[in-house]
Amino acid sequence: MKLLGKVALVTGSAQGIGQAVAIRLAQEGADVIVDDRAIGESAQQTADAITKLGRKVHMIAGDLANTADDRRVIADGVAKLGKIDILVNNAGVEKRADFWNVTEAEYDFVMQINLRGTFFITQDFVNHLIATKRTGRIINMSSVHEEMAFPHFSTYCASKGGLKMLCRNLAVELGPLGITVNNIAPGAIATPINKALLNNPELMKLLESKIPLGRLGTPNDVAGLAAFLASDDAAYMTGATFFVDGGLICNYHEQ
Numbered sequence: 001m002k003l004l005g006k007v008a009l010v011t012g013s014a015q016g017i018g019q020a021v022a023i024r025l026a027q028e029g030a031d032v033i034v035d036d037r038a039i040g041e042s043a044q045q046t047a048d049a050i051t052k053l054g055r056k057v058h059m060i061a062g063d064l065a066n067t068a069d070d071r072r073v074i075a076d077g078v079a080k081l082g083k084i085d086i087l088v089n090n091a092g093v094e095k096r097a098d099f100w101n102v103t104e105a106e107y108d109f110v111m112q113i114n115l116r117g118t119f120f121i122t123q124d125f126v127n128h129l130i131a132t133k134r135t136g137r138i139i140n141m142s143s144v145h146e147e148m149a150f151p152h153f154s155t156y157c158a159s160k161g162g163l164k165m166l167c168r169n170l171a172v173e174l175g176p177l178g179i180t181v182n183n184i185a186p187g188a189i190a191t192p193i194n195k196a197l198l199n200n201p202e203l204m205k206l207l208e209s210k211i212p213l214g215r216l217g218t219p220n221d222v223a224g225l226a227a228f229l230a231s232d233d234a235a236y237m238t239g240a241t242f243f244v245d246g247g248l249i250c251n252y253h254e255q
């Protein structure tokens, strides 16, 4: 077990990639703070899986778009589980809209959760590490779209592009404090964020034909990388993005 004695906070861990990451970190020995906008049945499923593994779990509802909530999530997690060593900034949203129609409300919704919320909860986490004189790990769930265009998802791409540079910048600024920062860039993973796609067989076929490995990924395809980046094996890795996309980003055919 690579993470025995560590405490991890995984935002958006009631479902999808966040849920798989939370459970995988617990398999590696970490106690876990399960955080999502609302704590319902699916958050409880994450928590039950973690408890079954013999690890401690604390569930907390928080809206990443609200900085007071971000502070409360960190403070409450520390109060309940004693400390936080690993922050996985997993929570994220997307809204499809033609660029010329994007409303301010849609822009704010995506940016506030994907970038602003990630920024400030990370700040709270780093302040916790500084106050307790400890090192730590930051893992951001970015996307292939921190690098690759995604027409009709300009807000999403802007937020993930921001995460790319936030990762690079914090790696330099926080390196001297012994804090590493890395991004995971999933491709098309079967999760609730792309429900519309999953329910459209034609679109699915087209997308699968663009993925060299020929299938969508699963949350578990991503979770192992998060566990690795949180572990001592990744102690000398910082400021980088790691793609988990079945080869999607490299794919180009002339015919």
Ligand code: BGC
Binding pocket: 094, 142, 143, 144, 145, 150, 186, 187, 188, 189, 193, 194, 197
């Ligand atoms: C998006 C999905 C999309 C995938 C591949 C992800 O970041 O959330 O909606 O299918 O990238 O394009």
